[in-house]
Amino acid sequence: DQQVKQNSPSLSVQEGRISILNCDYTNSMFDYFLWYKKYPAEGPTFLISISSIKDKNEDGRFTVFLNKSAKHLSLHIVPSQPGDSAVYFCAVVIQGAQKLVFGQGTRLTINP
Amino acid sequence: SQTIHQWPATLVQPVGSPLSLECTVEGTSNPNLYWYRQAAGRGLQLLFYSVGIGQISSEVPQNLSASRPQDRQFILSSKKLLLSDSGFYLCAWSVTGGRGTQYFGPGTRLLVL
Numbered sequence: 098d099q100q101v102k103q104n105s106p107s108l109s110v111q112e113g114r115i116s117i118l119n120c121d122y123t124n125s126m127f128d129y130f131l132w133y134k135k136y137p138a139e140g141p142t143f144l145i146s147i148s149s150i151k152d153k154n155e156d157g158r159f160t161v162f163l164n165k166s167a168k169h170l171s172l173h174i175v176p177s178q179p180g181d182s183a184v185y186f187c188a189v190v191i192q193g194a195q196k197l198v199f200g201q202g203t204r205l206t207i208n209p
Numbered sequence: 210s211q212t213i214h215q216w217p218a219t220l221v222q223p224v225g226s227p228l229s230l231e232c233t234v235e236g237t238s239n240p241n242l243y244w245y246r247q248a249a250g251r252g253l254q255l256l257f258y259s260v261g262i263g264q265i266s267s268e269v270p271q272n273l274s275a276s277r278p279q280d281r282q283f284i285l286s287s288k289k290l291l292l293s294d295s296g297f298y299l300c301a302w303s304v305t306g307g308r309g310t311q312y313f314g315p316g317t318r319l320l321v322l
Contacts, residue, residue: 129308129309131309131310133313138297138316138318139315139316140299140301140313140314140315140316141253141299141313142313143310143311143312146308146310148308186252186253190308190309190310191309192309195241195258195260195303195305195309196243196255196258196309197255197309197311199252199253200252201251201252202252202253
């Protein structure tokens with residue numbers, strides 16, 4: 098039973114345009130959500146997070162949106178740059194257990 | 210600032226040989242520690258996590274074991290490697306009692322032949 102789903106395994110976007118990565122979760126009790134970026138043969142890098150008391154959090158070119166009624170979060174990258182090409186994972190925190198549950202990842206490719 | 214180290218970076222081992230991967234964290238005390246595996250083209254699978262010295266929780270039954278001999282040291286081991294143990298192994302840490310954000314090491318690529 099996948100608690101966190103990233104339904105798009107890949108996404109291709111032109112440089113300078115907006116990249117939108119999506120993530121769905123099943124448990125309305127989840128209250129803290131994160132996005133990670135991963136290059137090949139490297140560890141994931143924490144990008145941005147959002148608490149369930151907010152519906153938006155912004156950090157430079159990265160904005161995360163949370164729609165609690167739809168159990169959906171998205172990561173917007175604007176403008177997209179070639180260095181953004183990577184695999185992006187969304188994750189939710191399992192409170193109490195201090196664990197993360199990750200989605201399967203979306204491979205983003207930024208085309209020049 | 211906190212840093213996390215993993216070694217070795219790459220390892221090629223024959224089937225049936227033992228394994229020991231080490232992870233250490235600097236700049237923090239009493240962290241939660243985690244071992245993940247990423248098989249080729251797959252997502253991140255949590256293998257073990259630890260909330261303190263000697264405390265290990267296993268997520269997936271498998272050929273591997275973990276130990277935490279010191280506060281900031283986490284070791285992943287196997288007595289006899291299988292071909293299916295090949296993958297990219299990641300160590301991570303988080304603040305005990307924090308929001309749960311985990312910070313990852315650089316990873317170890319293991320190839321079992």
